Amino acid sequence: MRQSIAIVGALAIVIGSLCGQAAAKDAATAEFDKFREVMEDSNPAELFEAKGEDLWQAKRGPKQVALAESCDLGLGIGVVKGAYVQMPRYFADAGKVMDAERRIVWCMVEKQGFSAEELFRTPFANENFTPEPTSLVTYVAGASRNMKIAVPISEPHVQDTYQLGREVFSFRAGPYDFACATCHGEDGKRIRMQQLPNLAKKDEAIRAYQGWPGYRMTGGFMLTQQWRMNDCFRQQRFPEPRYLSDTVTSLLTYLTANANGNVYKGPGIKR
Amino acid sequence: MNIVRRNLLRSAGAGGALAAMLAAGILKPTAVLAAEWNKNAFEAKDTAGAVKALGASSAAENKDLSMTAPEIAENGAVVPIEVISKLPGTTSISILVDKNPFPLSASFDFAEGGIPEVAVRLKLSQTSLVKAVAKTADGKFYTVQKEVKVTVGGCGG
Amino acid sequence: MADPMKIRAQMKGDICDIKILMSHPMETGQRKDSDGKVVPAHFIQSLSVDLNGKTVISGQTGTSISRNPVFGFKVKGAKAGDKVTVNWLDNKGDKRTDEATVG
Amino acid sequence: MPNRFVFLLAALLVIAGVARADDYRLRALRMIQNDFQAKGQAGLDRLETDSLQHVCNKYSDKPPAPLLRLVEADQLATVKYPADGRLMGDWREGEKIAQSGRGFTWTDKPGLPVGGNCYNCHEISPRELSFGTLGPSLRNFGRNRGNTPEMRQYVFSKIFNAKSFNACSAMPRFGYIGALNEEQIRHLVALLLDPESPVNQ
Numbered sequence: 229m230r231q232s233i234a235i236v237g238a239l240a241i242v243i244g245s246l247c248g249q250a251a252a253k254d255a256a257t258a259e260f261d262k263f264r265e266v267m268e269d270s271n272p273a274e275l276f277e278a279k280g281e282d283l284w285q286a287k288r289g290p291k292q293v294a295l296a297e298s299c300d301l302g303l304g305i306g307v308v309k310g311a312y313v314q315m316p317r318y319f320a321d322a323g324k325v326m327d328a329e330r331r332i333v334w335c336m337v338e339k340q341g342f343s344a345e346e347l348f349r350t351p352f353a354n355e356n357f358t359p360e361p362t363s364l365v366t367y368v369a370g371a372s373r374n375m376k377i378a379v380p381i382s383e384p385h386v387q388d389t390y391q392l393g394r395e396v397f398s399f400r401a402g403p404y405d406f407a408c409a410t411c412h413g414e415d416g417k418r419i420r421m422q423q424l425p426n427l428a429k430k431d432e433a434i435r436a437y438q439g440w441p442g443y444r445m446t447g448g449f450m451l452t453q454q455w456r457m458n459d460c461f462r463q464q465r466f467p468e469p470r471y472l473s474d475t476v477t478s479l480l481t482y483l484t485a486n487a488n489g490n491v492y493k494g495p496g497i498k499r
Numbered sequence: 500m501n502i503v504r505r506n507l508l509r510s511a512g513a514g515g516a517l518a519a520m521l522a523a524g525i526l527k528p529t530a531v532l533a534a535e536w537n538k539n540a541f542e543a544k545d546t547a548g549a550v551k552a553l554g555a556s557s558a559a560e561n562k563d564l565s566m567t568a569p570e571i572a573e574n575g576a577v578v579p580i581e582v583i584s585k586l587p588g589t590t591s592i593s594i595l596v597d598k599n600p601f602p603l604s605a606s607f608d609f610a611e612g613g614i615p616e617v618a619v620r621l622k623l624s625q626t627s628l629v630k631a632v633a634k635t636a637d638g639k640f641y642t643v644q645k646e647v648k649v650t651v652g653g654c655g656g
Numbered sequence: 657m658a659d660p661m662k663i664r665a666q667m668k669g670d671i672c673d674i675k676i677l678m679s680h681p682m683e684t685g686q687r688k689d690s691d692g693k694v695v696p697a698h699f700i701q702s703l704s705v706d707l708n709g710k711t712v713i714s715g716q717t718g719t720s721i722s723r724n725p726v727f728g729f730k731v732k733g734a735k736a737g738d739k740v741t742v743n744w745l746d747n748k749g750d751k752r753t754d755e756a757t758v759g
Numbered sequence: 760m761p762n763r764f765v766f767l768l769a770a771l772l773v774i775a776g777v778a779r780a781d782d783y784r785l786r787a788l789r790m791i792q793n794d795f796q797a798k799g800q801a802g803l804d805r806l807e808t809d810s811l812q813h814v815c816n817k818y819s820d821k822p823p824a825p826l827l828r829l830v831e832a833d834q835l836a837t838v839k840y841p842a843d844g845r846l847m848g849d850w851r852e853g854e855k856i857a858q859s860g861r862g863f864t865w866t867d868k869p870g871l872p873v874g875g876n877c878y879n880c881h882e883i884s885p886r887e888l889s890f891g892t893l894g895p896s897l898r899n900f901g902r903n904r905g906n907t908p909e910m911r912q913y914v915f916s917k918i919f920n921a922k923s924f925n926a927c928s929a930m931p932r933f934g935y936i937g938a939l940n941e942e943q944i945r946h947l948v949a950l951l952l953d954p955e956s957p958v959n960q
Contacts, residue, residue: 256888260573272724274662275679395787400812402805403863404931419879419891421650445577448723465863467801473794499574536701541718577722596720604720613712618728621720650889
């Protein structure tokens with residue numbers, strides 16, 4: 229009995245991948261791809277880049293200091309161009325490996341004197357509200373457009389964080405037994421109509437990486453990589469990862485370093 | 500002169516004076532914009548009503564009026580639509596979403612220099628016909644339409 | 657006050673390609689917020705594109721235009737260095753004017 | 760002699776490598792325990808792995824064959840069949856359950872009914888174009904496999920506890936975890952096997 233089921237099962241998989249799927253999938257996917265370029269050509273994310281640039285330049289916070297004159301994103305104080313594609317990286321002043329959003333918030337708290345508690349309370353955008361770090365990340369990301377991703381993976385702290393990220397990626401738990409890898413560990417899969425890049429592979433990880441920060445068509449607001457990780461864990465039926473936590477940074481280190489060598493084309497526009 | 504503006508002048512009942520004010524820059528452009536919105540057409544609840552309010556009685560299909568629209572939209576909240584009119588003397592292009600609560604989505608008027616080719620992004624509440632209506636200088640109307648399917652998204656369903 | 661628009665005006669041959677991004681909620685008046693209350697309609701109703709101070713395209717819009725609207729227009733008779741001005745006005749009387757130089 | 764030396768060195772390296780991987784795994788687990796917070800119905804207890812999850816995590820979803828058979832038998836034993844023996848419900852209801860992806864996230868309201876999530880991963884009815892491809896296509900499932908009592912029992916068991924047939928399958932254990940009740944699973948069996956279901960048209 230068991231054996232015959234297995235044989236029939238295998239047969240069904242073969243039949244499925246030969247006919248049913250192929251036709252329907254490809255028509256829809258091809259249609260999406262055709263309009264992707266149109267969407268990317270005029271991406272409302274640019275509106276948030278402009279907002280972020282203003283925030284970066286302005287003297288703000290209790291200390292009335294501009295990030296442009298105080299924040300080091302890894303390439304020297306105030307240097308924005310090219311910084312995004314070289315993060316996450318290790319920051320000796322914080323003693324941590326940090327992704328872009330984590331670093332920006334660190335600068336806002338340490339250099340400008342903003343309240344961490346406040347920034348952590350509403351970290352993600354909604355229809356009525358865009359957090360300042362979101363606009364700042366979008367600006368910083370946009371300043372690395374068309375540059376090669378180069379996470380300094382041979383740096384020991386970054387390497388260590390990468391290895392931890394790989395473990396987080398494949399950790400199965402929760403009521404549905406899901407890991408990140410359950411949906412993002414194979415090539416060419418979809419959930420409903422959404423492509424699921426295989427985050428372990430260079431050419432697929434880049435697709436996930438440059439999607440975020442991204443302008444989300446649903447709702448029409450800007451969301452960051454930190455949000456993407458948070459919402460993946462929600463759909464994974466996990467409890468909530470803390471904003472800017474080591475776990476999220478490790479995952480971002482894993483998937484970004486996996487995309488090393490590709491040219492960054494974001495910020496993105498997403499369904 | 501721009502047709503919408505001409506209507507405005509007529510309805511204002513003092514065309515000459517208003518035109519003079521406009522020319523003198525006394526009325527800011529946004530004040531003119533405010534007077535232009537065609538409430539009847541935009542608040543019509545069906546396509547037929549909206550088209551009528553635009554002044555179009557019958558509209559013929561013509562190969563010189565074309566529309567680019569996705570057959571299946573990735574997201575109904577943002578559907579890219581492009582309408583191109585090669586009809587000589589095109590003065591306006593209107594775009595309607597048949598199944599939306601208020602079908603009329605946008606209406607553009609072209610003055611000298613404006614090419615009748617527009618790209619917009621629309622919300623579609625469900626799978627629907629998207630329709631464009633173009634008007635030419637001789638008062639004739641033309642139309643083109645395409646169906647856009649709206650799909651369910653991933654995960655949450 | 658509303659956030660600035662992003663306007664790109666680029667000559668392609670003898671045609672000027674204009675792309676406009678606007679920052680606007682474009683509320684339909686049908687959406688409910690997380691508390692179940694209807695969010696009042698708030699949308700751009702009119703816009704105009706001027707080339708060197710002369711209106712070349714004017715538009716009226718309804719609630720079907722997507723949030724943070726994107727428009728693409730084409731204009732002839734322009735050249736590099738010309739000024740493109742875009743105005744919009746919404747149903748609450750908010751408005752915005754921004755300029756770009758044709759490149 | 761040199762051969763033995765190389766062999767020894769290689770063995771040591773392998774052990775060191777394994778030890779390091781285990782070390783990262785343990786540290787990652789500790790980091791996760793530290794970095795999550797309960798939200799809505801998603802409590803921290805969800806980070807504790809049960810025996811099945813533990814095995815799949817430990818062996819990266821490829822447990823050795825004897826263990827695999829043991830785990831699968833263990834999972835199959837959790838399947839509770841309807842007392843009245845009825846395994847077929849209404850495919851129309853099944854289609855609705857298959858469409859819904861709701862349930863168990865921290866934004867979902869706790870309790871039943873939750874959705875089957877089926878279209879997230881499977882092609883099912885030809886009328887629904889928006890389907891995922893993580894799982895195999897189920898188009899013509901009943902037509903290809905036959906609407907036999909054995910097949911009904913297999914489909915019921917598979918939906919109740921997918922791990923009964925493939926220990927580290929990506930598919931959740933819908934019945935076992937209480938996401939879908941007996942009645943809902945019956946409707947899904949009908950969606951796949953009923954000759955009237957669009958799946959088989």
